[in-house]
Amino acid sequence: MGTCGESLQGFALRQLGRRYEMNVSVIIPTCDRPEMLKQAIESVLAQSRPAVEAIIVDNGHSPVEQESLPKSEAIKLIRALPRFGVSQARNLGAILARGQFLAFLDDDDAWDRDYLQGICECIETTGADVIIGRQRHMNTKLPRAGKQAEFESPQHLIAQILVRNPGVGGSNTVVARQVFARSRGYDPYLTTGQDKALVLDLLLTGATVARADAAWLDYRDDRTIPRQTELTKLMEGKRRFILKYWTEMSARQRARNLFNLSKMHLKSRMSFSKRKKC
Numbered sequence: 406m407g408t409c410g411e412s413l414q415g416f417a418l419r420q421l422g423r424r425y426e427m428n429v430s431v432i433i434p435t436c437d438r439p440e441m442l443k444q445a446i447e448s449v450l451a452q453s454r455p456a457v458e459a460i461i462v463d464n465g466h467s468p469v470e471q472e473s474l475p476k477s478e479a480i481k482l483i484r485a486l487p488r489f490g491v492s493q494a495r496n497l498g499a500i501l502a503r504g505q506f507l508a509f510l511d512d513d514d515a516w517d518r519d520y521l522q523g524i525c526e527c528i529e530t531t532g533a534d535v536i537i538g539r540q541r542h543m544n545t546k547l548p549r550a551g552k553q554a555e556f557e558s559p560q561h562l563i564a565q566i567l568v569r570n571p572g573v574g575g576s577n578t579v580v581a582r583q584v585f586a587r588s589r590g591y592d593p594y595l596t597t598g599q600d601k602a603l604v605l606d607l608l609l610t611g612a613t614v615a616r617a618d619a620a621w622l623d624y625r626d627d628r629t630i631p632r633q634t635e636l637t638k639l640m641e642g643k644r645r646f647i648l649k650y651w652t653e654m655s656a657r658q659r660a661r662n663l664f665n666l667s668k669m670h671l672k673s674r675m676s677f678s679k680r681k682k683c
Contacts, residue, residue: 554577
């Protein structure tokens, strides 16, 4: 029998371990951030447990040149339409991937060298369909407060995602390719929060989930304060998320989301007023 709390799939994976070589495809959407992209790719190539491939889906205005990337046969550069969108870029990468699991990484983040090792160990132990890695600040290596994806069951994680993001990002989510193929993928309707929405959609259809405690994402710290246009985009993304999942929310969850949206509107108006005075 498997260990306590282990799924039958996880037990089977362990028993077949000598004949079954798990492989992971890495998918990196990128848009006009060549220096950050290089750092992200280098973190993939430095993994103690290598990926079978790293698919770079470029949808920037200025095409990424193959010569500018680190040299590796694992790298596959795909040129998509300019401003194709991060959701569509991820979906395209997933369609082209051949690995049994899909590991997504944003072009402005990086992984600890044992990230994929921790992910694979979690898969082998639990047999989960969706694996969430942990997040830490890139500069200090300290865990990000409130972003450690702590949950006791899929239902517990669903309840958290419906009102906030507990640490489910575009750089620390890994999904079984067959499970992803049965879904609608990342939703281009959502202007923000597509990463947590994917996991939410998968869980709502019965996918299993586990957290990989030994898999660390290095989250870039030096993002600037959102500009007015970014606040507008965040508000629209929040509005669309509420509309999409309204029927899944309890009355309390609806109230909390509407309250948070109103706070964003107030912050946007105050920012606009300060800019007018200047």
